[in-house]
Amino acid sequence: MYDTRTDVSLKPRDLAVAHLLLRLLIGVNFFNHGFTRIGNIPGFVEQTVKTLQGSYFPEPxxxxxxxLVPIIELVVGVLIILGLSTRIALIVTSALMVMLMMGVTSVQKWEIATSQLIYGIVLFALLxxxxxxxxxxxxxxxxxxxxxxxSERSDEVLSYRDRS
Known part of the structure; x- marks a missing residue:
């Protein structure tokens, strides 16, 4: 008899490679968001204020x-790319996305909200x-x-044995 079943289990190493690639993808995205805005923060601020005009959030x-957004994007982007303080960087980035989602949905920018929801799903998967x-x-x-x-513990064991 011919066995038609296939092994669909995911191998840990493949999951690690997939995690790396997705982490790099989202890290580069956030890094470039921050990097391209950091040179013109006042312009970004004015555009954001204009976009959120009429929302229930006070202008200040x-x-x-x-x-803060470009700075946070730049920092978490670098951390995510490097895989340094990854869990914290992903949590901070998710919190940033919640904040951004509150802003764009308050002015009914649903097309932007959709892309932010995708970011949220990717961040969830990485976390x-x-x-x-x-x-x-x-x-x-x-x-x-x-x-x-x-090595420190083995030194402790050796020094304990030497005392006897």
């Missing part, structure tokens, strides 16, 4: 947030698969720290 709050963040500075630092712990 819109201005403050608009000044949910952080255990596959193998190709990252986080993982490298964790492995390095574990090696130091093990």
């Amino acid at each position: 709050l819109v201005r403050l947030n608009a000044y 949910a698969t952080c255990r596959f963040n193998w190709f990252s500075f986080d993982n490298w630092l964790q492995r390095k720290h574990r090696r130091v712990d093990v």
Whole structure:
């Protein structure tokens, strides 16, 4: 008899590679959002204030947030690309997306809200698969720290034996 079943299980290494590629994709996106705006923050702020005119948010709050957005995008973009403080960077980025979603939906910019929802789904997927963040500075630092712990413990064991 011929077995027609196929193995559809996902291999951990494939998930780690997929996580890396998706992490790089979203990291580059946020980095470039921040990088292209950082040179003209006043222009970005004015455009944001204009876009959110008529929303229920007070203008000073819109201005403050608009000044922070490019900086946050740039920083989280770099962190996500490097895989450094990845979980925190993804949580901060998700919080940023919630804030941006509140702004655009308050003025009924549904086409922008749709793309922000896609960002949210990608960020959720990355956060949910952080255990596959193998190709990252986080993982490298964790492995390095574990090696130091093990060598320190073996030194402690040796010194304990020497005392006897």
